[in-house]
Amino acid sequence: MKKLQFSLNDANTRAWLYQIVILSVVVFFVWYLVDNTLHNLAARNIQTGFAFLDKEAGFAIGESFIEYNLTDTYWQAIKVGIFNTLLVSFIGVLLATLLGTVIGIARLSSNWLVNKLASVYVEVMRNIPLLIHLFFWYSLLTENLPSPRQALNPIDGVFLSNRGIKIPALVGDSLPWLGVAFILAILATIFLAYWAKNKQNKTGQTTPVFYISLGFFVLFPVLAVLFSGCQLDVVKPELKGFNFVNGWHFSPELAALLLGLVLYTAAFVAEIVRSGIQSIGTGQWEAGESLGLSRFKTLRLIIMPQAVRVMIPAMSNTFMNLTKNSSLAVAIGYPDIVSIVNTMLTQTGQAIEAVMIIMLAYFTISISIAIFMAWYNKRMALVER
Template identity: 60%
Template structure:
């Protein structure tokens, strides 16, 4: 006996009717898109018309012209004879330099202060609380002015420079540090990069090993040994020259070493101190979000408090800490634009000089917007990837 298959009813044809919610929603969306498109067209056409009336050229062709102005500090070679495009690139690199260093230092300092606020020692927790409440309630711009005034006006000149550590000098010209120079430096940096890759691979292997056998691999001590041994081995194998370049006072200023300008130092201090207060609150709230039972269970196993915090609490707190921490990283990066107030040549300062000389105000603003948008989106993408990586997986 043949089986009878149920017939599938044909889908009903949708009629366009104002009583249909989907039709109304589509109509409203078309109207909104049309209004937005009209506003954009009006603004662009009006701007182009006004520029043409005033005989102001548009486009980014000016980036290929000679800049003709100097930049106080540059991580790459730059002279006034270079193009505006290279000048903008120098400003972007200066912004990236202070942002990356600031993010690392603010994370370390903020984490320590956040943990200190939870200390059972009332003096430690009290000092950390005062630090957080004071620093995050003083505007960042005022902090930048304060640190810049301290460095440029209250620090001694180069001849009376402070030397807290042999080879390290602090004066109104900034902070000077010893540096390494020689042909072996490339080998050392290559070995350092290899050591970092090896430590990451060891970390993955150690986690799999611990999950399978329960045995803890001493990754911290091994990582320190690898970071020291591989660069030394690279220097020994290369057989090249390596020397320590210590700053030396010659005339009215220092020569040699690494010089951090007063503007860079003041900007970095302000960003790190201000942002670390917010990072501390993020870390504190993340730790407190972990249930008290986790502390009690770890203490019942006889683990010391430092190991409980490192192995039990912080890994769980990271899932709460990472999202707001991303916002703080973005805030630090965008707050670096205040560098123009103390004369640090970041991308805002360089582009301002460029548009004052060329008159290309719209193009200059677009360059600044595109630069910060690209950097901010890159930070967001990386932090979102890391947040997904450490998220709990439901089974």
């Protein structure tokens, strides 16, 4: 057994000593900041802690997709903000990925016009600050659309005005069953894809996963509505006074935020997709052509599955950036976590706690995205045999 040597001439001893010294300095610095902060707060008779979260909020929130009333607590208001942020992030990531993928592929098109249009889109969108995007779309939606009394009605039951978008809503006791049916359809699709992949690896036989999955999303909701007694109605928006009532409402703030985030982030996604496809050798394209596959099928079946492995790390950063960029919603009045906590800060004066709540919320969402993408990256990685 090797003897431990406590000598400054020993490299291991010096390494441990340096780490202990650095850790001690960091701990002392953190302790000093905390102690100094608590002392200053006490000197100004400012209360600390999170007990205020159980008090009545007393302020209205313009847009809430979960139940919220003026008499609810600050904690309930924070949950509304977190849910609003998650909603924007999820929809934004989904739409930006779809749009960015299409534009990235278009940048590699042999058609001169398609190629140049995609290139112009990428360069224009990436070189305009996101905040300008948000201001532009918000101004466009609020100043160039008519009032509710003169609302545009492109489709029956759908109204566009400077108060937002109104669409028909589903109501009734069958609605929860409908939600469960869609969740079951998603789970069934995931299981089917996993089973079809194993079957193809063992037998070489393919399964029409897309069409079967489509059947799940049609059959399960229909069965859910039938077994729950068909208690489902469609309620259309109606103009009463100066605004619409009933139906589902999407505010100009939400629409402007999603438009800005999606169009801006899609430009970065497009470049990731383009570089990922270009990283695959031309021999793979030639192999697909030699098998008699069209360019589209070669791209879908051969190129993209390989390119995705290259894209995942950059996509992870882009998805996290979109989530954190959603904090700019406060500039156009959308009630995300930052906006709601800022209102809470104004009422309570709990500045440190408010900032900590915002930091914790974005840290939790970002780290969840990072963990999921790391898991997906591991599943997509090539396994050596």
